[in-house]
Amino acid sequence: MTATVTALALISAASLHAQAATPPAPAAPRPQSVADTSVFAPLVLPTASDQRAGSGAPGARYWQNRADYTLAATLDTTAKTVRGEMTLRYTNHSPDTLTYIWLQVEQNAFRDKSLNSYIFPQDSRFGARGFEGGYQFSRLEQSLPTAKGAPKKVALTKRVNETMMKVNLAEPLAPGRTATIEAAWSFAVPEHGADRMGRDGALYEIAQWFPRAAVYDDVRGWNIEPYLGQGEFYLDYGDYNVSVTVPAGYIVAATGALQNPRDVLTPTVIARHAIAAKSDTVVRLITAEELASGAARPKKTGMLTWKFAAKNVRDAVWAASPEFQWDASSWKGIMAYGYYRPSAASNWKDAADQSRMSIMEYSERWFMYPWPHISAVEGPISGMEYPMIAMENKSQDVYDLYNVVTHEIGHMWFPMIVGSNERVYMWQDEGFNTFINTFSEGRRYPEKGDQMARAAEERRMVEQYITAAADKPVNMNPDRIDPRLLGEASYVKPSVGLQLLRQEILGPEAFDDAFRTYVKRWAYKHPTPTDFFRTMEDAAGRRLDWFWREWFIENSRFDQSIDTVMVQQAGDTMNVAVRFGNRERGVLPIRARFTFADGSSEDVVYPAEVWSTNSRRYTRTYKFAKKTLVRVELDPDHRLLDIDRRNNSWGSPPTRP
Numbered sequence: 001m002t003a004t005v006t007a008l009a010l011i012s013a014a015s016l017h018a019q020a021a022t023p024p025a026p027a028a029p030r031p032q033s034v035a036d037t038s039v040f041a042p043l044v045l046p047t048a049s050d051q052r053a054g055s056g057a058p059g060a061r062y063w064q065n066r067a068d069y070t071l072a073a074t075l076d077t078t079a080k081t082v083r084g085e086m087t088l089r090y091t092n093h094s095p096d097t098l099t100y101i102w103l104q105v106e107q108n109a110f111r112d113k114s115l116n117s118y119i120f121p122q123d124s125r126f127g128a129r130g131f132e133g134g135y136q137f138s139r140l141e142q143s144l145p146t147a148k149g150a151p152k153k154v155a156l157t158k159r160v161n162e163t164m165m166k167v168n169l170a171e172p173l174a175p176g177r178t179a180t181i182e183a184a185w186s187f188a189v190p191e192h193g194a195d196r197m198g199r200d201g202a203l204y205e206i207a208q209w210f211p212r213a214a215v216y217d218d219v220r221g222w223n224i225e226p227y228l229g230q231g232e233f234y235l236d237y238g239d240y241n242v243s244v245t246v247p248a249g250y251i252v253a254a255t256g257a258l259q260n261p262r263d264v265l266t267p268t269v270i271a272r273h274a275i276a277a278k279s280d281t282v283v284r285l286i287t288a289e290e291l292a293s294g295a296a297r298p299k300k301t302g303m304l305t306w307k308f309a310a311k312n313v314r315d316a317v318w319a320a321s322p323e324f325q326w327d328a329s330s331w332k333g334i335m336a337y338g339y340y341r342p343s344a345a346s347n348w349k350d351a352a353d354q355s356r357m358s359i360m361e362y363s364e365r366w367f368m369y370p371w372p373h374i375s376a377v378e379g380p381i382s383g384m385e386y387p388m389i390a391m392e393n394k395s396q397d398v399y400d401l402y403n404v405v406t407h408e409i410g411h412m413w414f415p416m417i418v419g420s421n422e423r424v425y426m427w428q429d430e431g432f433n434t435f436i437n438t439f440s441e442g443r444r445y446p447e448k449g450d451q452m453a454r455a456a457e458e459r460r461m462v463e464q465y466i467t468a469a470a471d472k473p474v475n476m477n478p479d480r481i482d483p484r485l486l487g488e489a490s491y492v493k494p495s496v497g498l499q500l501l502r503q504e505i506l507g508p509e510a511f512d513d514a515f516r517t518y519v520k521r522w523a524y525k526h527p528t529p530t531d532f533f534r535t536m537e538d539a540a541g542r543r544l545d546w547f548w549r550e551w552f553i554e555n556s557r558f559d560q561s562i563d564t565v566m567v568q569q570a571g572d573t574m575n576v577a578v579r580f581g582n583r584e585r586g587v588l589p590i591r592a593r594f595t596f597a598d599g600s601s602e603d604v605v606y607p608a609e610v611w612s613t614n615s616r617r618y619t620r621t622y623k624f625a626k627k628t629l630v631r632v633e634l635d636p637d638h639r640l641l642d643i644d645r646r647n648n649s650w651g652s653p654p655t656r657p
């Protein structure tokens with residue numbers, strides 16, 4: 001690559017000389033002009049609009065629609081089915097009149113012959129398992145107000161397309177108006193709901209359980225991407241009232257605050273809960289012994305209805321088991337719960353405290369947690385987040401458990417607070433979350449490495465992927481990525497990108513200011529990658545076209561080198577010229593260590609922009625008085641990425657007699 005560039009430069013220099021020596025030749029065809037293909041070229045982003053400002057903030061006319069739900073679920077533990085009923089109030093804040101709405105009917109992914117079942121093997125994490133599930137609707141109608149008395153109910157026509165359902169409205173929904181949709185349905189609960197929901201013995205984890213309104217936004221209209229398994233959820237905000245009817249022996253965890261504790265909890269549990277609400281240590285609300293003796297429940301037979309309410313969330317889920325031990329602690333009035341079965345107790349007895357610490361860490365550093373509780377729920381799901389709920393399975397190791405708990409709880413910030421489009425831009429929640437997790441993990445268990453050490457571990461992994469040319473561009477639709485590469489592409493690589501921005505490019509003060517600005521600007525809204533890029537530049541004060549391009553848009557490689565070191569002694573001063581090289585497309589800052597014969601050393605750091613006029617070579621001269629330079633080394637502390645470190649040094653370390 002370098003050789004080709006040099007050769008072209010020599011050819012054009014030679015022809016220039018030739019032209020100077022001879023009369024002008026007849027107009028020869030000029031070389032084909034090309035666009036600015038430098039990594040530093042301005043990044044072409046969508047034009048700013050009234051909805052999305054050039055600063056990266058929501059525009060003066062930003063809008064998003066709203067979906068408020070009243071939901072009722074009944075769990076039949078004999079038939080292993082859920083029956084559901086819903087009133088959805090869908091409010092159109094867009095400037096467009098809508099004649100239909102799209103609802104997500106994602107139980108359909110879990111049935112035999114679904115698109116999901118053709119894409120993923122049955123025994124894989126995201127695979128459906130040849131199961132006669134899916135939505136069975138018994139009612140779908142719109143409730144229209146009438147001049148006098150009761151609203152008119154009109155049956156709605158629908159067209160189901162795998163996991164998406166188009167519902168034709170009874171009358172057009174004008175801007176500013178609300179449509180009220182009512183539905184009733186049932187589905188058989190899959191044992192393995194692609195690791196998003198499911199059941200294990202008597203335990204149920206119920207998500208994707210009601211027809212959820214898809215997002216209609218200013219960027220893409222209706223977001224009609226199907227649920228295939230990897231791409232998660234993109235949903236509008238709303239208020240939820242959820243009632244869950246289960247056998248009386250069951251304990252229910254759910255999105256939202258419990259509205260009727262006296263109906264479903266014993267006075268003892270209610271009293272302990274009041275203590276936990278003021279306690280920074282874990283209070284056992286329901287113990288294994290109380291479950292075994294029956295003392296845990298106010299009623300032993302029949303059914304009980306648990307009622308929950310949640311404000312400004314993008315989904316609501318629940319989990320229920322007759323074996324849930326229930327722990328609680330709190331931080332600043334926010335309840336931190338752990339729900340787990342006796343078989344998981346050895347590590348899960350710490351889960352409520354792990355939840356509390358996670359809420360505290362992310363609230364203190366980035367944005368205050370806005371909801372009344374966070375619940376870590378043990379069950380068959382290996383790790384999945386929903387508003388106020390983090391589902392994890394049991395773990396052999398308390399460190400592993402914390403990594404999963406704090407990861408799923410980190411999702412309360414991305415995407416539950418900052419509501420990006422997970423199905424298309426997975427990195428905007430998984431990557432940002434993985435990044436904030438490094439702080440939480442380092443804080444909880446510093447003996448396993450502080451934040452910088454954890455970030456270094458992630459960097460090493462990404463370096464290996466890039467070296468092996470196995471990495472994918474970060475800004476790639478997750479449903480197009482091989483599941484084996486998803487962890488690097490959508491989680492670790494974007495996390496490492498933020499770490500590089502923070503430590504090596506912007507500095508922690510400017511990065512934290514900008515990242516907090518992003519969270520604050522887009523809390524409860526729908527930012528795109530462009531809104532993130534622009535906000536970071538606008539708030540941090542640095543143009544970063546090159547970094548967004550090389551790290552998020554393309555999958556650039558990185559290889560800096562020490563190309564030449566020239567040394568000249570003048571009296572007791574050593575004059576040194578170093579030509580730093582950059583042999584791949586990606587650019588990063590230069591970090592070099594100069595080591596002297598006496599064992600002392602000096603570090604120099606140059607910003608990545610030094611490559612902007614010549615992305616291949618950068619030369620600097622130095623004067624060292626009364627010192628003998630013996631070695632120059634690039635990135636000695638491995639703070640950057642480099643696919644070939646064999647060309648990173650000149651000279652030898654000083655030898656000691």
Ligand SMILES: [Zn+2]
Pocket residue numbers: 407408411430433
């Ligand atoms: Zn995640």
